[in-house]
Amino acid sequence: MTDTLVSFDDVLTSYDPALGLEVHVELNTNTKMFCGCPAVFGGEPNTQVCPTCLGLPGAMPVVNGKAIESAIRIGLALNCEIAEWCRFARKNYFYPDMPKNFQTSQYDEPICFEGFLDVDVDGEVFRVEIERAHMEEDTGKSLHVGGATGRIHGADYSLVDYNRAGIPLIEIVTKPILGAGAKAPAVARAYVSQLRDLIVALGVSEARMDQGNLRADVNLSLAPKGSGKLGTRTETKNVNSFRSVERAVRYEMQRQAAILDAGGSILQETRHWHEDTGVTTSGREKSDADDYRYFPEPDLVPVAPSREWVDELRGTLPENPLLKRARLQADWGYTDLEMRDVVASGVVGLIEETVAAGASPQSARKWWLSELGRRANDAGVDITDLQVTPVEVATVQALVDDGSLNDKLARQVFDGLLAGEGTPAEIVAARGLAIVSDEGALSAAVDAAIAANPDVADKIRDGKVAAAGALIGAVMKEMRGQADAGRVRELVLEKLTETR
Numbered sequence: 217m218t219d220t221l222v223s224f225d226d227v228l229t230s231y232d233p234a235l236g237l238e239v240h241v242e243l244n245t246n247t248k249m250f251c252g253c254p255a256v257f258g259g260e261p262n263t264q265v266c267p268t269c270l271g272l273p274g275a276m277p278v279v280n281g282k283a284i285e286s287a288i289r290i291g292l293a294l295n296c297e298i299a300e301w302c303r304f305a306r307k308n309y310f311y312p313d314m315p316k317n318f319q320t321s322q323y324d325e326p327i328c329f330e331g332f333l334d335v336d337v338d339g340e341v342f343r344v345e346i347e348r349a350h351m352e353e354d355t356g357k358s359l360h361v362g363g364a365t366g367r368i369h370g371a372d373y374s375l376v377d378y379n380r381a382g383i384p385l386i387e388i389v390t391k392p393i394l395g396a397g398a399k400a401p402a403v404a405r406a407y408v409s410q411l412r413d414l415i416v417a418l419g420v421s422e423a424r425m426d427q428g429n430l431r432a433d434v435n436l437s438l439a440p441k442g443s444g445k446l447g448t449r450t451e452t453k454n455v456n457s458f459r460s461v462e463r464a465v466r467y468e469m470q471r472q473a474a475i476l477d478a479g480g481s482i483l484q485e486t487r488h489w490h491e492d493t494g495v496t497t498s499g500r501e502k503s504d505a506d507d508y509r510y511f512p513e514p515d516l517v518p519v520a521p522s523r524e525w526v527d528e529l530r531g532t533l534p535e536n537p538l539l540k541r542a543r544l545q546a547d548w549g550y551t552d553l554e555m556r557d558v559v560a561s562g563v564v565g566l567i568e569e570t571v572a573a574g575a576s577p578q579s580a581r582k583w584w585l586s587e588l589g590r591r592a593n594d595a596g597v598d599i600t601d602l603q604v605t606p607v608e609v610a611t612v613q614a615l616v617d618d619g620s621l622n623d624k625l626a627r628q629v630f631d632g633l634l635a636g637e638g639t640p641a642e643i644v645a646a647r648g649l650a651i652v653s654d655e656g657a658l659s660a661a662v663d664a665a666i667a668a669n670p671d672v673a674d675k676i677r678d679g680k681v682a683a684a685g686a687l688i689g690a691v692m693k694e695m696r697g698q699a700d701a702g703r704v705r706e707l708v709l710e711k712l713t714e715t716r
């Protein structure tokens with residue numbers, strides 16, 4: 217079934233979009249939220265479990281202090297109030313990946329509330345207000361075996377891995393984001409991307425979207441233009457890259473507008489995002505929170521962080537991201553336009569690491585923005601998911617700087633890195649990419665080019681130095697691009713101007 221879509225421009229002539237973003241962040245604590253099981257990614261299924269995270273009768277949970285600390289630091293970085301006293305609550309529902317039949321979460325008493333994050337969207341600051349950031353635990357993972365789609369329908373049987381059950385999560389919920397208009401998709405992307413930067417700077421999570429450490433749900437509704445109302449929203453689940461966040465918002469705007477234009481109404485439901493086809497499809501109908509019959513968790517004591525501790529944690533916060541950006545721009549000597557491109561492409565952190573590994577800011581920008589940015593785009597992946605590290609980029613640039621490679625050969629090293637052929641040095645050796653600096657070999661190649669092109673050589677002898685390009689080209693071709701073009705030029709001129 218294909219949805220009817222309205223063109224993006226037409227959506228905006230009739231409707232105001234309202235966005236909402238819910239981001240789950242998996243914390244990188246050593247142990248789980250309410251037990252001492254290791255909270256590491258991977259591991260043989262069902263080896264990192266105990267009576268508590270398996271929900272066995274009589275098991276008693278204990279709160280992970282480090283997770284509370286991380287929650288408070290995230291809240292402070294998002295300019296939130298920190299609750300003086302709050303509790304956990306049981307969110308009751310049945311699902312096979314949740315052995316207790318309830319999730320321990322927070323309901324009306326979140327640990328962090330009423331904050332904001334200022335995000336940079338194409339050089340303009342847009343304030344996203346945060347409603348709350350609360351603590352909860354992750355569920356296990358179901359694996360549906362057999363069947364074509366990997367979903368439960370059509371599967372022969374299902375397996376459950378509880379290693380992830382009980383890993384600490386922070387869920388960060390925005391207030392409805394209004395007034396973004398045509399920029400709604402870009403605001404959504406910028407928010408998730410800059411929230412990730414902040415989480416990474418805080419050091420509280422690996423925050424890798426491809427591994428599910430950071431998962432975004434996108435709420436979207438449309439209201440008649442200028443009405444000031446909120447329409448019925450849909451919630452698109454687990455959108456797993458910045459690019460997909462932007463695309464999912466755009467798609468839902470176009471899909472919902474078509475339904476409303478035709479006199480229909482939007483069903484309040486969860487939807488699935490399909491990365492391959494770029495569409496959302498219907499999930500389950502969803503009504504509001506009272507379904508879950510929340511009640512305060514009786515087995516856990518309330519959390520009451522002292523004001524002294526909160527102030528102490530405030531002192532551990534990283535630099536404000538927008539101020540940091542201004543500082544980096546000054547340090548790197550980028551123009552406003554260069555900095556905007558770098559920010560829009562989400563490569564600020566990558567450039568920072570590449571510069572820290574020894575590359576110049578301009579070379580780091582060149583590789584990440586033009587070369588690697590283009591390849592990520594061609595492959596349809598986020599640049600942060602490319603199999604090239606900042607240290608490798610700096611290493612390749614160092615080889616260019618010392619004359620071992622030129623830019624053209626460096627691009628072939630990146631081909632090798634993306635193909636998983638090893639380190640830059642191994643790729644240069646295996647592919648035979650190093651520049652020929654042997655004077656004897658260069659001199660012989662220049663002599664051969666002169667002999668093969670006597671007319672051109674005569675022109676140069678007559679003082680037409682511009683003709684040297686043809687000979688340099690011939691030598692470079694002969695040496696498969698692996699010669700220093702500047703040195704070849706010197707040799708050509710030496711040989712032809714000294715024999716006069």
Ligand SMILES: [Zn+2]
Pocket residue numbers: 248251252253264265266267268269270382
């Ligand atoms: Zn456990």
